Amino acid sequence: MGMKTFEQLDETLHYEELENGLKVYVLEKKGFNKTYATFTTHYGSVDNHFKPLGKDEDVKVPDGIAHFLEHKLFEKEQGDVFQDFSKQGASANAFTTFNRTAYLFSTTGDVKKNLTTLIDFVQEPYFTEKTVEKEKGIIGQEIRMYDDNPDWRVYFGLIENMYHHHPVKIDIAGTEKSIAKITKDDLYECYETFYHPSNMILFIVGPVDAEEILNFVKDNQSKKTFKEKAPIERFFEEEPATVAKAEKVIEMTVQTPKCYIGFKEAAPNRKGKELMRHELCVNLLLEMMFGKSSPNYEALYEEGLIDQTFSFDYTEENGFGFSMLGGDTQSPDQFVQRISEMVESFKQEPVSHDAFERARKKKIGAFLRSLNSPEFIANQFTRYAFNEMDLFDVIPVFESLEVRDVEDVLQNHFKKEAMTVCQVRKKKS
């Protein structure tokens, strides 16, 4: 068993990699009522072209299958696992992202019992043609719910604009048409490939005894047999640095237009500390350029081009990365023009030390605030770990950054040719 203490944060993380390759982490949180556990596979909507475990030929699977699998894993021969959790006083859930599928529960009751349920249900798939067919109606309604959501449409529209080939541009849930093709055999094939323990992380955070929990998990896993672990082969087409489409307008029944601007990262292949530094740099820059205390924010607000919905973010994972900024705006075209001007003029000026320090302080405070949340810790730690980063390095890395670090990123990331715009506008009747 390993242990890492983060003195400044007053946190101790216990961890172990088991024989079957599963990585288990436990963070003790005294004083909390709730224990939160996530069991996550490094598999999401982008993993649609791969070589199935033990086969020679690669396959392409229908869009939305990772999310479909997530839904179906809850159903067992004897019923729905959701019910087992709620009988045990826990609430369970799951979510699928571009490259992760997470199963989770939170409870203020019996942790071990629920942990057993979590591990066992994820490790014992049960798919039948009948249950697969039944789910198509439910997911169909989930897709339609998102279709009616203008925030989701503009977000996804922007990502679609950016990518020529990368499957990040495919909607996570797929389409009603693509999921119609999914069979139980497809689900088993994906499951066998991506749900091997060596491709997964189990994270437990709460008022628990770390050693006891680790031994408990070890004991559970030692009773099961798994195939030999093998590296997973995923295939991605070469993705150009340019955006696929510079502009898109989606018409919907809305009153206020929405507009997002994206900058596509040209070389999103970083890992570990390098990736963390880069992510933090872009986020610091966005904060300096458009944060609430910036002159630009004040000007945009004053000009009536943004409101409280304005936000920005940068994200990068293996193979794709982008920053995006936007929100509701009465004048999308003017908004785009002003943002472009502001980015360009920011690039011309030297970066202010004061603004840099202020943004850094703000980000450190925000990070500390998020550590109040067990959900944040478990989900973000896992995301970081899949990208070979350590969540608890965030503050030291922030503290190590200097103005010249962000200056480089500023010139390389915010390029005109990497920019794209997506708008939702009021449908003309």
Next chain:
Amino acid sequence: MGIVNHKKTDLHGMTVHTIETKKYKTTSFILQIKEAINEKSVTKRALLAYVLQSGTKDFPSSKELRSALDDLYGATLNADLSKKGENQVISIRMEVANEKFLSNSEPVLDKAFHLLSQVLLAPAEENGAFKEGIVKKEKRSLKQQIESIYDDKMRYANKRLLEEMYESEPYRLNVYGNENEVDAITSKELYDYYKEVVKNDKVDLYVIGDISTDEMIEKVKKHFRFSEDRNEKENQKQDTKKEKQVSEVKEIFEEQDVQQGKLHMGYRTYTTYSDEDYFALQVFNGIFGGFSHSKLFMNVREKESLAYYAASRFESHKGAVFVMSGIETANYEKAVKIIKEQHEEIKNGNITDAEFEQTKAMINNQVLETIDHPIGLSEVLYHNVVAGTNRSIEDWMEGIKRVTKEDIVKVAQKVTLDTIFFLKGAGTNGNENV
């Protein structure tokens, strides 16, 4: 000391609630300012929340105020509005990093305290009116906030349900006010209204973190100086006896270009937070549509595959249960029938032991989880202020524990469907053109 170490101190001007805990890496301040929601001031009050967070006497613009917050290690400040029963509550929340986790131990707590007091008691004013520039900008933001409800079809359908169901009751009012009233409010008028608020409204402050109550009380006395003539209004409690009796179910249809129909149903319960059968109603709601083992989820979604979501929620202070589900327009009759049947089932006592036990376990779990979060904790405690009760978290959990199946049946029989609102789809939404 119970699950939560909650101390209440009445000072001139406001009640201070301190919760000492080492759980968090931050200290949270939550100011709750309450007043009965009414047609006359609903929009003004909404605008006031926006204006207060946009500047103080010392930091008279949003940019200056935000810079001051960033310098306090990214302290957050936000004001928002909520409807708790027939009250319109302004919540001003601030969260600041605990100094002990910062490398250079800066004294941020006292500064944060001062800043928060200024937001409430020393806003950016000139000549007896709010600063014109701020008011103008915040009017625009408020209008956009009101408009955005229309764009989120679930929120829109919910708003329309309330307007129809509570046609002649204050609860129909939207917490952000009416868009067409925003422009006419002058800076002077708003400032006069603000004066009334700090003079008359009930104010509660929650401070949660690794703090000492004595020290916090000293700080409150030092920073929060209310005027001498402050005269807090009496707490008005919801009177369930006066709640309207339903003679027939109102059914309202509206058509829009949406992919999925949004079905919203409103029930009157004649029970609120302070009532004896409140706990039974909580359990009723859990069995009806509160969880993924509930009758609505199991029947509308799992059995019939009609929806992705089918749920109910309970408003504690108005005493209403709301059902919501996203369905195919063509499945309207079928979905409504199934939902009504689930209510009938509970009325007839068809509650399995599993449903009964699971629901209680889940409610217990939910309240314990909620109080793990500082805002969640303050909201749970604030129910007592709104309802004029004095229930500890332990009392609450004990109340749920004591509920019997008979209690649930009894309360289910009081629950009455009042209004159905259905936003129907018409064709397809979202044509792309490039």
